[in-house]
Amino acid sequence: MSTHDRQPPSRDQIVDRYGALARAASEGLQIIDCEPGSFADGCFGAAGYGDTTGLPDGAVRASLGCGDPTAVADLRPGDTVLDLGSGGGIDVLITARRVAPGGIAYGLDASADMLELARANAAEAEVANARFLHGHIEEIPLDDATIDVVISNCVINLSTDKPRVLAEAFRVLRPGGRLGVSDVIADSEDGALRAAAEERIGCTAGALTPDVYREILTHAGFIDIAITPIGRAGDRFRSAIVQAAKPAGATEPEGVTVRRMRATDADQVLAIYQAGLDTGDAGFETSAPAWQDFDDARLPEHRYVAADTTTGDILGWIAAVPVSGRCVYRGVVEHSVYVHPEIRNRGVGIALLRSFIASTEAAGIWTVQSSIFPENTASLRLHQRAGFRVVGTRERLGLHHDRWRDVILIERRTATNPLF
Known part of the structure; x- marks a missing residue:
């Protein structure tokens, strides 16, 4: 041989x-x-x-x-x-x-x-x-x-x-x-x-x-x-x-583990995505994308899921897309975090955000931003708890279910960038 x-x-x-x-x-x-x-x-x-x-x-x-x-x-x-x-x-x-x-x-x-x-x-x-x-x-x-x-x-x-x-x-x-x-x-x-x-x-x-x-x-x-x-x-x-x-921010509630998202999580991730959209207050989309579209659009190194340590079931996920292909915006991303609507008060959302923030800061990303419907007060409180601030309200930004919706723009600037 x-x-x-x-x-x-x-x-x-x-x-x-x-x-x-x-x-x-x-x-x-x-x-x-x-x-x-x-x-x-x-x-x-x-x-x-x-x-x-x-x-x-x-x-x-x-x-x-x-x-x-x-x-x-x-x-x-x-x-x-x-x-x-x-x-x-x-x-x-x-x-x-x-x-x-x-x-x-x-x-x-x-x-x-x-x-x-x-x-x-x-x-x-x-x-x-x-x-x-x-x-x-x-x-x-x-x-x-x-x-x-x-x-x-x-x-x-x-x-x-x-x-x-x-x-x-x-x-x-x-x-x-x-x-x-x-x-x-x-x-x-x-x-x-x-x-x-x-x-x-x-x-x-x-x-x-x-x-x-x-x-x-x-x-x-x-x-x-x-x-x-x-x-x-x-x-x-x-x-x-x-x-x-391992990021110190990856604090996990009892019975939950936060880990990198895998391709084998696709069905559960998209199901949670759809369940969130079905509430009417999670985003402008009405249906979750196909996995290939989801996978192609989101940054592979900053995707996490929260899983039940007993059953392995996915309880929530977080991922991000770049806000622009221009070099000047290389450190700015827009994220989405979705927790299954039936999961309440288990600390899943904040655990996902902490892992995500630790990951993006380690990669040199200096701004994480997102847009939230004003009616989604739970999401707004969650992000403020994780260090996000309200930048302002964009009024009547888009038509959603036959009505014009406002969105609140939030952002978190890194604490590790010496310029800030």
Whole structure:
């Protein structure tokens, strides 16, 4: 098979591979996951840590990372931390000590052998606040908004569904939570060149370029994204620190989660749109558009839905369109927010607005505006609560259901633009 036809290892193959390495580490062997000469300068393995004093030899021997995420994740006493692909447990043990007292460090790994090794290392180190979970990083077995910090060390590059991994990390983080991972990144998007380099190195499976990594993080909902190379990792690869945050404004009411809108939400989003229009006070339109028209018109990076955490049903949505194609208006958008008419007093609207505002401010948008019928007093109160001001009333602007309607123009100017 040619290099061009090389397929990345399957999830089962990766689990089997690391299980074998865990067994070797348990037998006292120094394990190496990659071709040694490829990572002379990449801060791989135990070399990525400044100090391993007090850590069990088994944890150090089983270190297969490409840096030290615990050094950049801003760990604080009392934090609840999750390590994706925790392996022999070295990062969990370091983390557990730093978040004590009151904090918990979880390690998630798909290899039963690695989990057995990690638990033995935690017992030897007498670390009582470490917890190890069996599962896959694409399907994190934890509830929404339960984690303060997500870390990972050279594992995300191994997943064949990296967008799912990062979406899951966003899901389990609390509002304001942090992501700090070490990973392997690629210099080039050229598939053939990258596959050839991966085959020589032997331990990556479709590493992302910085631009693609950033795009996936942004799509998942993260802000404050920084990708910092820390060393050369063989031909066409580098080790890097990836940092990001979940917007602090994403405060969600009980039983509700706010997340990015997906194409699979289309039917429910349009049904809520139509239900709002049917009230007669949500907008000039009388029928919701087709999904393709909705999708084409609205900015993809600033769409959110509020979903019931028990049923998964969509309770409301928010999205925006640019007000103009002219460059001078690049930071001005017009938004719409719709909550199902049967959902009252659950905080869905304000949760959607907070997530949306955090997203637009992080993107450099300086003005968000909308128009509201004067009769829609609930919407006006909601927006004023979210920091919008009334600019004025446009009288008899349009004919709607055989009568001329006024609209109130509202706007919110960003607090982060130094010009304001």
